Amino acid sequence: MRGKIIFLAGLAAALGAGWAGFPYAIYTSRPQPVDFSHKVHADKAGAKCEDCHAFRDDGTFAGIPTLDKCAGCHAAAMGTTAAEENFIDQYVTPQREPPWASYARQPENVFFSHAAHVKLGNVKCESCHGALGASDKLPRYRQDRISGYSRLGMSMTDCIACHRQQARADSCLDCHK
Amino acid sequence: MTTTRRDIFKFAGGSALGALLTPAPWRLITDTALWSENWPGIPRPARGEIRAKFTHCSLCPAGCAVRARCVGEQPVSLAGVRGGLCPFGVTGHQLPYHPARLRQGPVSEAMAAVADAIAKCGPGERVAVLDLRPGRTASWTARRAMAVLKNGWYIAPVQSPVAVDLTKARTVLSLSAPLLERWGTPANVFAVRDGFRLIQADPVESRTAALADLWLPIRPGSEEALALGLAGQLTSAETAAMTGLSEHQIESVGQTIGFGRLSLVIDRAMSPAVVALNVKLGGWGRTIVPRAEAPVPPEWKKAAPVTDLAAVPDRSIRVLLIDESAPGEYLPWDAIEKKLAAGNPLVVVFAWSANGYGRYAKYVLPTPVYPEATDDIPPAIDSPAPCFRIAAPLLAAPAGVVTPSEFIASLAGLPPADALRERARAIHQGGRGTLVTYADAKSVPVKEVKPDDFWKALNAGGCWVGQALPPANFRAPVGQALPPANPSQGLVVLATPPAPSPASPLFTKLYQESDLLLAPNCIALHPQDAARCGVSAGNRATLETPNGKWSVRILTDSSVRPGVVLAARPEMASASGKVVRV
Numbered sequence: 001m002r003g004k005i006i007f008l009a010g011l012a013a014a015l016g017a018g019w020a021g022f023p024y025a026i027y028t029s030r031p032q033p034v035d036f037s038h039k040v041h042a043d044k045a046g047a048k049c050e051d052c053h054a055f056r057d058d059g060t061f062a063g064i065p066t067l068d069k070c071a072g073c074h075a076a077a078m079g080t081t082a083a084e085e086n087f088i089d090q091y092v093t094p095q096r097e098p099p100w101a102s103y104a105r106q107p108e109n110v111f112f113s114h115a116a117h118v119k120l121g122n123v124k125c126e127s128c129h130g131a132l133g134a135s136d137k138l139p140r141y142r143q144d145r146i147s148g149y150s151r152l153g154m155s156m157t158d159c160i161a162c163h164r165q166q167a168r169a170d171s172c173l174d175c176h177k
Numbered sequence: 178m179t180t181t182r183r184d185i186f187k188f189a190g191g192s193a194l195g196a197l198l199t200p201a202p203w204r205l206i207t208d209t210a211l212w213s214e215n216w217p218g219i220p221r222p223a224r225g226e227i228r229a230k231f232t233h234c235s236l237c238p239a240g241c242a243v244r245a246r247c248v249g250e251q252p253v254s255l256a257g258v259r260g261g262l263c264p265f266g267v268t269g270h271q272l273p274y275h276p277a278r279l280r281q282g283p284v285s286e287a288m289a290a291v292a293d294a295i296a297k298c299g300p301g302e303r304v305a306v307l308d309l310r311p312g313r314t315a316s317w318t319a320r321r322a323m324a325v326l327k328n329g330w331y332i333a334p335v336q337s338p339v340a341v342d343l344t345k346a347r348t349v350l351s352l353s354a355p356l357l358e359r360w361g362t363p364a365n366v367f368a369v370r371d372g373f374r375l376i377q378a379d380p381v382e383s384r385t386a387a388l389a390d391l392w393l394p395i396r397p398g399s400e401e402a403l404a405l406g407l408a409g410q411l412t413s414a415e416t417a418a419m420t421g422l423s424e425h426q427i428e429s430v431g432q433t434i435g436f437g438r439l440s441l442v443i444d445r446a447m448s449p450a451v452v453a454l455n456v457k458l459g460g461w462g463r464t465i466v467p468r469a470e471a472p473v474p475p476e477w478k479k480a481a482p483v484t485d486l487a488a489v490p491d492r493s494i495r496v497l498l499i500d501e502s503a504p505g506e507y508l509p510w511d512a513i514e515k516k517l518a519a520g521n522p523l524v525v526v527f528a529w530s531a532n533g534y535g536r537y538a539k540y541v542l543p544t545p546v547y548p549e550a551t552d553d554i555p556p557a558i559d560s561p562a563p564c565f566r567i568a569a570p571l572l573a574a575p576a577g578v579v580t581p582s583e584f585i586a587s588l589a590g591l592p593p594a595d596a597l598r599e600r601a602r603a604i605h606q607g608g609r610g611t612l613v614t615y616a617d618a619k620s621v622p623v624k625e626v627k628p629d630d631f632w633k634a635l636n637a638g639g640c641w642v643g644q645a646l647p648p649a650n651f652r653a654p655v656g657q658a659l660p661p662a663n664p665s666q667g668l669v670v671l672a673t674p675p676a677p678s679p680a681s682p683l684f685t686k687l688y689q690e691s692d693l694l695l696a697p698n699c700i701a702l703h704p705q706d707a708a709r710c711g712v713s714a715g716n717r718a719t720l721e722t723p724n725g726k727w728s729v730r731i732l733t734d735s736s737v738r739p740g741v742v743l744a745a746r747p748e749m750a751s752a753s754g755k756v757v758r759v
Contacts, residue, residue, distance in 0.1 A: 002184075003183070003184070003187050006184050006187045006188050006191070007187045007188070007190060007191040008191060009188060009191065010187065010188035010189060010190065010191025010192040010193075010194075010195065011191035011192065011194055011195040012191075012195065013188075013191075013192060013195065014191070014192040014193070014194070014195025014196040014198075014199065015195045015198060015199060017196075017199070017201075018195065018196055018198070018199020018200065018201040019199050019200070022199065022200070022201040022204070023200070026204065026208070060227070107211070107214060108214075108215075108221045108224075109214065144208055144211075146205070146208035146209060146211070146212050147207075147208040147209075147211035147212050148211075148212070148215065149211060177254075
């Protein structure tokens with residue numbers, strides 16, 4: 001009886017560590033450089049996703065907007081919040097690009113085209129990026145200590161699942177050129 | 178309550194089982210796999226602007242136009258512009274990373290040694306440049322340098338004086354020429370393939386033979402006899418006896434390619450007998466034309482003549498510089514070696530790898546390799562009009578490599594001028610021809626383009642195309658029939674076409690790990706012949722021909738014609754050979 005208890009104790013300890021502790025221990029966590037609110041920009045400024053996350057003239061996706069884009073509206077403080085003041089002082093005035101951490105950056109061996117998905121496939125931003133566009137606060141950037149990738153990024157499993165659901169090609173060379 | 182060792186093991190066992198029921202071990206495996214993708218040494222394509230660059234492939238004399246997809250300054254994929262690229266061309270951007278790539282060499286030491294050897298040349302001893310791909314601007318520089326040296330020679334493989342125009346041909350008789358494999362410009366050949374009927378006279382069922390409209394399985398070595406028979410210099414009976422074809426087949430082919438029917442006869446190098454046959458068939462000025470070259474500056478005309486290696490006296494070359502940077506027609510080393518002076522001749526090889534003539538040289542100097550090298554590509558044999566196209570570099574060459582033409586020019590004290598630009602200027606001053614640019618698919622007369630724009634366009638992958646020479650009076654040389662091969666006296670050894678070199682890493686791997694390409698130490702023969710010679714697949718044997726003896730490994734292949742031995746090394750080719758098991 002005592003042996004079974006010890007065995008079960010070990011089992012319970014491992015289950016607890018594996019399910020509760022490990023998912024936190026595997027990631028490092030840091031905040032984004034600016035306390036940015038997608039919700040405020042969408043509600044108050046009436047901005048749409050593509051206003052800031054635009055396609056270039058050649059069809060390629062520009063990704064996270066550069067400081068020039070932000071400074072177009074935020075040349076001076078647009079409010080009195082601490083976040084706004086911090087953004088102006090730390091980045092706009094010294095013209096320093098905020099070191100954004102990209103949640104969705106893909107590995108070097110992945111070829112992903114926003115144009116093919118958004119323009120041709122009519123895939124909504126939320127399909128891959130979740131409710132980030134409607135969030136009031138950017139989640140902390142959590143980086144896997146071993147692989148170096150973001151916790152919130154799209155994994156290959158997610159890509160394959162969607163391609164199969166949409167009856168699209170899902171061979172290796174479609175993404176791994 | 179004391180904790181025993183048994184308790185610890187039980188707790189560990191429970192923990193191990195529990196761990197397997199959590200995401201931890203599986204996540205660690207995945208993460209480790211992802212982590213391993215970013216190890217140092219794993220190639221990582223540069224991120225950057227994606228652009229298309231245009232150039233010409235210099236891996237073979239065809240010089241196909243290439244569209245390179247570049248990320249930043251790094252070419253990541255190559256594709257053809259007008260038609261496809263061969264597998265070598267498609268993987269050409271991997272060549273700079275070939276394991277056999279040379280990056281450093283004793284350049285200054287070689288320069289001093291060559292200068293010293295030239296100064297000490299005895300009477301009758303020569304300094305020679307062996308150029309594997311003549312006709313380039315670099316070849317002209319070497320010829321000019323050799324003209325400056327009083328005992329200089331410029332040696333190059335013999336080039337056919339004619340070019341063919343496949344667009345005009347309605348019937349093509351190929352005498353063992355690999356028309357659909359690596360003869361001429363592949364894209365051009367396939368673009369007009371539907372316009373002519375192809376008759377392939379070939380001792381083996383080559384890929385061209387398999388794709389031809391008619392395959393004539395002639396006896397090995399009887400191509401010239403067939404040409405003479407069709408020219409009327411041999412009777413049908415004589416031709417049939419020599420070639421192994423029936424008289425009916427020969428007469429039928431003769432009627433098909435009769436005079437004035439826009440027929441074209443080709444062999445590997447457009448030999449004099451084949452040229453004569455084309456002239457007799459009325460093809461001169463139509464299906465075959467004089468081979469034209471892009472203009473050169475007038476002062477370049479004082480260049481050393483092109484000398485055939487066979488015309489060089491034995492034991493006469495004291496200093497030999499071999500330009501292997503642009504792969505071309507390789508000559509057997511045995512034939513080169515007997516031309517070298519006795520007693521410590523100096524051989525310097527310019528090559529991107531030490532696997533070629535570098536094995537026999539005192540100095541091997543590294544050169545840029547495609548797509549690092551800046552070079553021009555002479556018109557291919559299926560280009561009736563002269564053209565000038567530059568293999569513009571897609572990558573920067575590493576420090577430490579040397580350009581052969583600059584090295585040779587400095588030996589002769591020629592000024593370090595940009596020869597390619599000088600030639601482009603001469604072409605532009607001529608004012609003839611058109612400039613074709615692939616990026617915008619335009620063709621503009623040269624006289625409407627400014628000199629600087631012309632040069633920029635050439636470096637951006639443009640191509641100057643001139644006008645074909647008007648057919649002049651041409652005296653057709655008459656060849657002599659070779660004695661027919663007689664398999665009963667032995668085996669006829671045929672050298673298969675060598676794989677284009679330099680080979681890409683992909684093909685090198687295939688080459689090493691499979692029998693897809695015949696290796697230099699292997700011969701292939703029909704199983705019946707193998708049994709007759711007492712050998713079987715995998716055996717070691719000696720191939721004996723009048724040219725010498727070689728230790729070889731046996732491959733058996735039922736597609737090889739009985740009586741024939743296929744070998745990869747050209748020096749093994751012979752009308753009579755013998756295989757002896759070791």
